[in-house]
Amino acid sequence: MQDVIVIGSGISGLSVAYRLNKVGVKVLVLEKEEQLGGNIQTILKDGFLCELGPQTILADREVEEFLKDAGISPEYASVVSKNRYVYKKGKLIPIPMSLLEFLTSPLLSISGKLRLLKEPFVPKSVKTEESIAEFVRRRLGEEFLNYLVAPFVSGVYAGDPKELSVKYAVRKVYELEQKYTSLIKGAIKLKALGPSGKLISFKGGNKTLIEELSKNLAVQSENVALRIRKKEGIYLVDAKEGKYEARAVVIASPAWSLGYLLRDISWSVAQEFDKVYYAPVVVVHAVVKEGTVPKGFGFLVPRVEKKRILGAVFSSQLFPGRAPEGMELLTIYLGGSTDPQIVDYEDDLIAQIVQSEIKEILGQVPQIINITKWKRGIPQYTLGYGRFYELADLIEKENPGLFLTGNYLRGVSVADCIRNSKEVAQKVLKYLS
Ligand SMILES: Cc1cc2nc3c(=O)[nH]c(=O)nc-3n(C[C@H](O)[C@H](O)[C@H](O)COP(=O)(O)OP(=O)(O)OC[C@H]3O[C@@H](n4cnc5c(N)ncnc54)[C@H](O)[C@@H]3O)c2cc1C
Numbered sequence: 001m002q003d004v005i006v007i008g009s010g011i012s013g014l015s016v017a018y019r020l021n022k023v024g025v026k027v028l029v030l031e032k033e034e035q036l037g038g039n040i041q042t043i044l045k046d047g048f049l050c051e052l053g054p055q056t057i058l059a060d061r062e063v064e065e066f067l068k069d070a071g072i073s074p075e076y077a078s079v080v081s082k083n084r085y086v087y088k089k090g091k092l093i094p095i096p097m098s099l100l101e102f103l104t105s106p107l108l109s110i111s112g113k114l115r116l117l118k119e120p121f122v123p124k125s126v127k128t129e130e131s132i133a134e135f136v137r138r139r140l141g142e143e144f145l146n147y148l149v150a151p152f153v154s155g156v157y158a159g160d161p162k163e164l165s166v167k168y169a170v171r172k173v174y175e176l177e178q179k180y181t182s183l184i185k186g187a188i189k190l191k192a193l194g195p196s197g198k199l200i201s202f203k204g205g206n207k208t209l210i211e212e213l214s215k216n217l218a219v220q221s222e223n224v225a226l227r228i229r230k231k232e233g234i235y236l237v238d239a240k241e242g243k244y245e246a247r248a249v250v251i252a253s254p255a256w257s258l259g260y261l262l263r264d265i266s267w268s269v270a271q272e273f274d275k276v277y278y279a280p281v282v283v284v285h286a287v288v289k290e291g292t293v294p295k296g297f298g299f300l301v302p303r304v305e306k307k308r309i310l311g312a313v314f315s316s317q318l319f320p321g322r323a324p325e326g327m328e329l330l331t332i333y334l335g336g337s338t339d340p341q342i343v344d345y346e347d348d349l350i351a352q353i354v355q356s357e358i359k360e361i362l363g364q365v366p367q368i369i370n371i372t373k374w375k376r377g378i379p380q381y382t383l384g385y386g387r388f389y390e391l392a393d394l395i396e397k398e399n400p401g402l403f404l405t406g407n408y409l410r411g412v413s414v415a416d417c418i419r420n421s422k423e424v425a426q427k428v429l430k431y432l433s
Helices: 011-022 061-069 099-104 110-116 132-140 142-157 171-180 183-190 207-214 255-261 267-275 340-344 347-362 386-398 414-432
Strands: 002-007 027-030 042-045 048-051 057-059 084-088 091-094 198-201 218-220 225-231 234-239 242-251 278-289 298-300 309-313 327-335 367-379 402-404
Touching (some): 011 242, 027 242, 042 367, 048 278, 048 327, 048 367, 057 414, 110 142, 132 171, 225 255, 255 267, 267 386, 278 340, 309 347, 327 347, 347 367, 402 414
Parallel strands (some): 027 218, 084 298, 242 402
Antiparallel strands (some): 042 048, 225 234, 234 242, 278 367
């Protein structure tokens, strides 16, 4: 008999398991795949360290404290990472970092810049919910949407701003309008523009985080959980390798697993989670000669520029030792909810697309070293997404001792998953006591 079974060894599951194990709770983690970590996967290929999933983690104080507590030392991204670029009409244009840079930047036209002066006078929306595109167009204008916000939405969600809910996908921005009526006034009051924190990874890549978190935990890989039942206040978990009993269960596997896991106890509600859409993402690792790319984090390509590439990270510039000397490793992203079909293309075709577009953007044909396809990559917090929060609450209410977590609830970033694990672990502890 376990105190808690955690289903899924992604960062959501492992962070909850780590917190519970640390205070003496008996935890067993069940993982479907051979490799732990879910989206967090790092490989070494031909001397290159390739992140197949998340590249960097934006760590705030809470995340840094979690890592310190777990004895995991982060590796901080190089200072060049503050330089980011947007592709516009054949050129990589630096994203302005100050008012002066913004005024002189060719990223927005004069009329696009003047449009921003209206922002403090735009009233709050009377609609109950708006898409990111509607919200930004109304407050900041079309050009700002196309050249700054839409590429950012691609970078974080591989998403379409016309479909994502401003309230659920970028909650902080939504709250700025609610609280200060204007984003500019709010940002001035808070003395902050954009997200804050330090960009980190780990020596050996993000898989180090998974290895360190799981090292003192009971984890069984290749042991998929198949169904969860209840008997006299105890949870029974049927898995591939056996049947397990626990006082509480934390489901940290993706939204689509709820339907089959909970078919005996909350079927009609749980199967609704099949409707959470995960945008597919293709990740290509490619190499160019050192000096080919400008110093920086990477670039984003606005959809209006009509390219298949969504963006690229200059991975070997961020952290030392990720590429052999004289070479630069690029991690290039394609697909997302604006171009989902590319995930079904043959690798050869994807390689050709990447080579021809990188040649246009950086002036050199890259050598492709790896292609990864995430068919269900990143959950999309679309309009009306609040219903999934309500359904998750309902499942937990109907089944005391059962807890749901994962990147489809309250934030998709690795940092969000780590932060959310604190509240989940507290709820579990409260229940057990
Ligand atoms: C290509 C890509 C790039 C990204 N880049 C970044 C980035 O740079 N920075 C950032 O902060 N975030 C990034 N993200 C997002 C972030 O990586 C994820 O949101 C986060 O890692 C998800 O963690 P999770 O534990 O919630 O889910 P997952 O990682 O999906 O873990 C769920 C786990 O559950 C397991 N599982 C499923 N069903 C069962 C079952 N029945 N029984 C047992 N186990 C099961 C799965 O195998 C998996 O291991 C990226 C995501 C992708 C796909």
